[in-house]
Amino acid sequence: MIPTPDLSHLKSEDYKHVYEPAEDTFILLDALEEDADELRRSKPLICLEIGSGSGCVSAFAGAILGPSAPLYLTTDINPYACRATRATGRQNRVPIEPILTSLTGPLRRRLRHAVDIMLFNPPYVPTDTDEADDAQQRANIAGAWAGGHDGMEVTNTLLDQVESLLSAKGRFYLVAVKQNDIHGICQRMLSQHGLKGETVLQRRAGREHLYVLKFTRQSSNP
Incomplete structure (x- = not known):
């Protein structure tokens, strides 16, 4: 087993x-560990996490791939999260470069068809649209969970950007819940963007039924 990243530097005040x-978070770590051999064989050059929060997921990717293999980039709208992500990278000896921006922000043009691993644990909890909009505008911790109508308002924006970022061998891992309409997400990504989706893991966690979906280009090889 690949150990969970060391987060002992983050205290209750940080959270x-x-x-x-x-x-x-942990189901996404488990999905990455399940694909660890394939990820290593693909020899990725750029790993991009959207909404990095504590930096736990990117640090875990670094544990799988090694600290000097790909370039580890993250984005988050929350300045506290960017600082926490950088600190988590240092704590786990993974050189993570956090960028304070919404979703892919200024990276979209620079990284066109260049991202080999893309990760997103979005705000997926269904809420009022106003609540989701307010959370994004305030760029605070509520932005990590308030997902608006069907929990998909933020995710929908990112889904339209994925294809333009993924490399020929790129993989996009997305966390979702049952209410997000898993089948609908996969259909949309295939019909609108030509990306093939599959469920890597699913499990119940309290009242939530969690999924990790993986999207690749139809011509990509495992």
């Missing part, structure tokens, strides 16, 4: 501002 790793 007032930054999302604390929970079951949705």
Whole structure:
């Protein structure tokens, strides 16, 4: 087993501002570990995490791939999260470069068809649209969970950007819950963007039914 990244440098005060790793985080770690051999064989050059929060997921990717293999980039709208991500990278000896921006921000043009691994544990909890909009505008911890109508308002924006970022061998891992319409997400990504989706893992966590979906180009090889 690949150990969970060391987060001992983050204290209770930090988690007032930054999302604390929970079951949705851990199912994504488990999905990456399940694909670890394939990820290593693909020899990725760029790993991009959207909404990095504590930095736990990117640090875990670094544990799989090695600290000097790909370039580890992250984005988050929350400045506290960017600082926590950088600190988590240092704590785990993974050189993570956090960027304070919404979703892919200025990276979209620079990284066109260049991202080999893309990771997103989005705000997927269904809420009022106003609540989701307010959370994004305030760029605070609520932005980590308030997902608007069907929990998909933020995710929908990112889904339209994925194809333009993924390399020929790229993989996009997305955390979702049953209410997000898993089948609908996969159909949309295939019909609109030509990306093939599959469920890597699913499990129940309290009242939530969590999924990790993986999207690749139809011509990509495992």
